[in-house]
Amino acid sequence: MLQALAAIGWAAATDSFGSTSDARAQRLYIPGNAGYLGRLAPRGTALTLTAGASAAHGQGALRVAARHGGRQYSNPTLVLQQGERARITLVNALDEPTIVHWHGLAVDTRNDGNGSILVAPGERFDYDFPVRNRGGMYWYHPHPHGRTAAQTYGGLFGVLMVEDDDERALRSALDLAVGITEIPLVLQDRRPGTAYAPSAADMIHGFLGEEMRVNGTRQPYVDVATRLYRFRILNACNARTLSLAFRTTSGASFPFTLIGNDGGLLASPVPCTQAFLATAERIDVLLDLRDAVIGDTLRLETLAFDPMHAEGVTATAATAPATASTAAPATTGTAVDHAAMGHAMPAATATTAPHNDAASWPEGAPRALLDLRVRSRVAYRRQVPQSLSTVSTTDPTNASERAFRLGFAKGRWRINDRVFEMGVTPIEVARGAAETWLIRNYHSSMPHAMHLHGFQFTVLARETSPEAIAALAVDAQGRLATDLGRKDTVLVWPGESVRIGIDFRHPYPDAQTYMFHCHNLEHEDGGMMLGVSVG
Ligand code: C2O
Ligand code: CU
Ligand code: CU
Secondary structure, three states: OHHHHHOOOOOHHHOOOOOOOOOOOEEOOOOOOOEEOOEEOOOOOOEEEEEEEOHHHOOOOEEEEEEEOOEEEEOOEEEEEOOOEEEEEEEEEOOOOEOEEEEOOOOOHHHHOOOOOOEOOOOEEEEEEEOOOOOEEEEEEEOOOOOHHHHHHHOOOEEEEEEOHHHHHHHHHHOOOEOOOEEEEEEEEEOOOOOOOOOHHHHHHOOOOOEEEEOOEEOEEEEEEOOEEEEEEEEOOOOOOEEEEEEEOOOOEEOEEEEEEOOEEEEEEEEEOOEEEOOOOEEEEEEEOOOOOOOOEEEEEEOOOOOOOOOOOOHHHOOOOHHHOOOOOOOOOOOOOHHHOOOOOOHHHHHOOOOHHHOOOOOOOOEEEEEEEEEEOOOOOOOOOOOOOOOOOOOOOOOEEEEEEEEEEOOEEEEOOEOOOOOOOOEEEOOOOEEEEEEEEOOOOOOEEEEEOOOOEEEEEEEOOOHHHHOOOOOOOOOOHHHOOOEOEEEEOOOOEEEEEEEOOOOOOOOEEEEEEEOOHHHHHOOOEEEEEEO
16 A cells, blocks of 8 residues: 555655755645645546555645546545435555545535444445535544544645535636636645644644644645636644735735635625635635736735734633623533633633744735736736626524533633544434524633534634624624635634624434534644534
8 A cells, every 4th residue: 555655746846745945936736636735536437545644744744545437536625416326435554543524515424434333444335425515625534532633733634625516617717727717725734744643732732733734745836827726725733824915025915806606606705805714615716817926926825814812811700701601502412511600711721822833924914825826918808707606594583592602621622522432423403494593702702613514504703702803794693705605614702702694404314423512623622622413
């Protein structure tokens, strides 16, 4: 297996993990039809993915190998058509258990890969499911509880693109060519030369890398022409939140158009200048370079922002968000220690530098991520369609509400005072129910990227948002542009309450179980996750 992985032949552009700092920019690696992140469309045929170690990529590096149509891939971008049957065998060539989760896909428990079924070293597991999702950018990553962060950071993840009619219509309306003018950007921060070894502080704040890789490339640039480009962006960092924006080299903001996110295309395009992208979230953006001048460089950056990790707050400062303080706690069914909730992080982590392992790039510090060098002039006259897709929403009128509180107690991040227990489902939902979930984060907390398996949801409102977030609202419900459309992961800032609407309809004969968790992978592995049973 190791030989097969080594034989895949990494493009030089995908850059080894052990390289040291080098000021020279490298050409962005853009996935093709083979190799690293290469697009692989099984079109109903059976496919085998092999998870294994890849010594060529440094200590602890892991890869997903595949062979299809005479081509070899690693971490293939799976291209699936809506309605197609996916038949995928996972072979575990690691020396520890694993399982692959299809993040964002509406599948049954058996195919969800949520960690309730594990594949032992040397064993295999067969997935078989119909693709029920809308067109959009989804992804896959390992989900063995307690080892999700290590295996994902190691590199066992890839993109999963679902295509449908709206997707095809958009491409033809805008004359987009995949790999040329439609470019995926897979962002992962790394600590070069080291295997995953989180400190105690990392386990509380999340594991932050010191430098960003874009499709595996450090400090990348890409040459572009004077036309419209589409970027489909995945935040595959374990824990880092990004505040994405395009700027000219003189620092002026350069607007873009948001056309999609986690669950596919928005109903209509939304002009933007900035978008927060938390771990596991995706955005789909158009950049109009028609008026750019040859020789210009535009830069995709993450802007400076207050990470709101609330270090140093005292336990007494911890309170529930004001509007939510009278709401009943969720029916978790067990007696819990409410008084212990909302405590500040332990003094040891609050007073020592919390990010000392990634001191060169603390959370919220700005960074250039990708240079777009305008190099050629072309004629381009297409207009962005004002209607992109039909987006269903959850009608909250008759929905029952469930409340969740995110807080830190007794050394761990918790949901409703609880930590995860395999096989236990504190959240019991009736089949077909429409529910609203009010996710409340304490003031003395940090942002949490809350993710639900199995169902896309609608973000209905943000309440008591921190000022910096409220300032970005695009509607009276306090929502951000990135909250529109369908979502599977939503970032909840300290002191904030986010209300989401979910339709728990599913076509499976029996009750199914899923996970609801923070996608900061250190928080997830630490137990910030609850089982969900849907009747
Ligand atoms: Cu992307 Cu349960 O995860
Ligand atoms: Cu998921
Ligand atoms: Cu979290």
